[in-house]
Amino acid sequence: xxxxxxxxxxxxxxxxxxxxxxxxxxxxxxxxxxxxxxxxxxxxxxxxxxxxxxxxxxxxxxxxxxxxxxxxxxxxxxxxxxxxxxxxxxxxxxxxxxxxxxxxxxxxxxxxxxxxxxxxxxxxxxxxxxxxxxxxxxxxxxxxxxxxxxxxxxxxxxxx
Amino acid sequence: xxxxxxxxxxxxxxxxxxxxxxxxxxxxxxxxxxxxxxxxxxxxxxxxxxxxxxxxxxxxxxxxxxxxxxxxxxxxxxxxxxxxxxxxxxxxxxxxxxxxxxxxxxxxxxxxxxxxxxxxxxxxxxxxxxxxxx
Numbered sequence: 028x029x030x031x032x033x034x035x036x037x038x039x040x041x042x043x044x045x046x047x048x049x050x051x052x053x054x055x056x057x058x059x060x061x062x063x064x065x066x067x068x069x070x071x072x073x074x075x076x077x078x079x080x081x082x083x084x085x086x087x088x089x090x091x092x093x094x095x096x097x098x099x100x101x102x103x104x105x106x107x108x109x110x111x112x113x114x115x116x117x118x119x120x121x122x123x124x125x126x127x128x129x130x131x132x133x134x135x136x137x138x139x140x141x142x143x144x145x146x147x148x149x150x151x152x153x154x155x156x157x158x159x160x161x162x163x164x165x166x167x168x169x170x171x172x173x174x175x176x177x178x179x180x181x182x183x184x185x186x187x
Numbered sequence: 188x189x190x191x192x193x194x195x196x197x198x199x200x201x202x203x204x205x206x207x208x209x210x211x212x213x214x215x216x217x218x219x220x221x222x223x224x225x226x227x228x229x230x231x232x233x234x235x236x237x238x239x240x241x242x243x244x245x246x247x248x249x250x251x252x253x254x255x256x257x258x259x260x261x262x263x264x265x266x267x268x269x270x271x272x273x274x275x276x277x278x279x280x281x282x283x284x285x286x287x288x289x290x291x292x293x294x295x296x297x298x299x300x301x302x303x304x305x306x307x308x309x310x311x312x313x314x315x316x317x318x319x320x321x
Contacts, residue, residue, distance in 0.1 A: 040241050070241050110240065165292065166315075168238070168248065 030147075030186050031140025039138035042067050042107075044120050044131055048152070054184050057132065057150040064134045067117030069110035071170070073135070076105045076151065076177055102177040104156070111160065111169040121173060125158035130178060140186060147186040152179040188286050190251025190316030191216055191232050194276055196284040197291075198228060198255065201275035207268060219258060226268060227258045233313065248289060251316045254297075259308040262301050269296065269310050276314055289317035 043064035049056030081098035112118055124131045133151040140147075157174035161167075198204055199211040208214055213227040231254050238248040255276075257268035279291050297311035 037241055038243060042241075066242070068240075068242070068245055071239070073241060110238070165290075 029142045029144070031143055033141045035138065035140045037073060037138070040073070041136045042070055042073065042117075043134045043136075044117055044124070045134070046120060046124070046129070046131055048130060048132055049150075052152065052179055053182055054150075057134070057182055062132055064132070065117045065120055067109065067121060068115040069112050069118075070107060071110060072106075072108040074104070074106040074108075074175075076103050076149070076175075076181065078102055078180070100180075102180055105151075105153075105175040105177065106157075107173045107175065108161075109171040109173060111171050118171070121155060122158060124153075124155035125173075127155075130154055133175060137186070143186040145187045148184040150182040150184070151175065151177050153177055188318070188320070189232060190235070190249075190253045190314070190318060191230055193283055193286055193288055193291065193316050193318060194253045194255060194314055195230050197276050197279075198230070198272055201271070204228070204268070204271045204275050207264070207271065223258075225258050225260050226264060228268070228272065229256045229258065230254070231256075246320050248317055248319055251318075252294060253314045253316055254311050255314070256297075256309060256311040260306075262303075262308055265299075265301060265308040265310050269312055273312060287319040287321075289319065291316050 043066045045062050045064045047062050049062060050059055078100055080100050082095050083098050085094045087094070109118060131153050133153050135149040137147040153175040155173065156176040157172065159172040161170040161172050195214065195216055199214040205211060208226050208228055213223065216230050219227055219229050233252040233254050235249060235251040255272050257265055257272060259265035259268055273293060276291055279288055281288060292315045294313040294315045300309040301307060
């Protein structure tokens with residue numbers, strides 16, 4: 028099992044979406060054959076995803092030192108940018124998800140790193156919270172600004 | 188496939204241009220050969236970029252800056268040819284000469300390079316041509 032020991036760019040990563048939720052929120056659940064992930068085309072920007080915890084602060088007068096405790100966890104929002112391609116099957120599912128209150132499954136397959144034979148994969152449970160047309164001026168490519176609100180801790184399958 | 192071939196197709200098939208520059212072989216890609224009888228038109232690529240997305244697997248948008256230079260026999264003909272070239276290349280989207288074109292936008296005209304003492308009557312105009320790889 029060899030994970031990369033060098034940095035890596037995002038070039039070649041693929042993000043895909045599926046309307047089916049896994050039977051269990053782990054690798055085995057997401058790899059269930061009932062989940063068919065459809066790649067989303069023309070993704071220009073993946074945004075960020077991962078944990079931000081609420082930090083609650085308390086400052087007692089006698090020590091005058093801020094004490095901190097960790098509170099709720101938010102796994103974030105992927106604020107993405109797509110080239111607008113209404114004929115792309117993945118983008119069709121994203122559009123349907125934007126109008127729905129249902130959760131969707133998302134799979135990010137990262138490129139193979141140095142020495143790796145299987146890629147790192149992140150599985151996400153998302154709500155599509157935004158789908159906004161970005162038109163701009165004559166020189167601009169028509170784009171879509173999309174937010175994937177991440178509802179659970181991502182299931183990370185390490186590369187090997 | 189290139190922005191140059193898109194522009195050359197439009198210019199070399201425009202009847203108003205061909206009425207002044209004929210035959211169409213005098214509308215060429217690259218530099219004029221020594222001894223070419225004027226008027227003539229040369230077309231070159233100045234620069235190009237590709238649309239980048241993360242996956243980099245599907246057909247992509249390419250953007251080429253194309254320069255059309257008119258080589259005329261008089262100052263009046265030089266101005267006439269620049270106007271005809273601009274009119275021959277309106278903004279177009281769709282399939283052109285087998286190439287799926289997104290847009291053709293004018294991108295400025297160059298300086299008047301005329302010098303009657305040589306004599307030399309040349310001027311260029313640029314286009315930004317966006318097209319899709321197959």
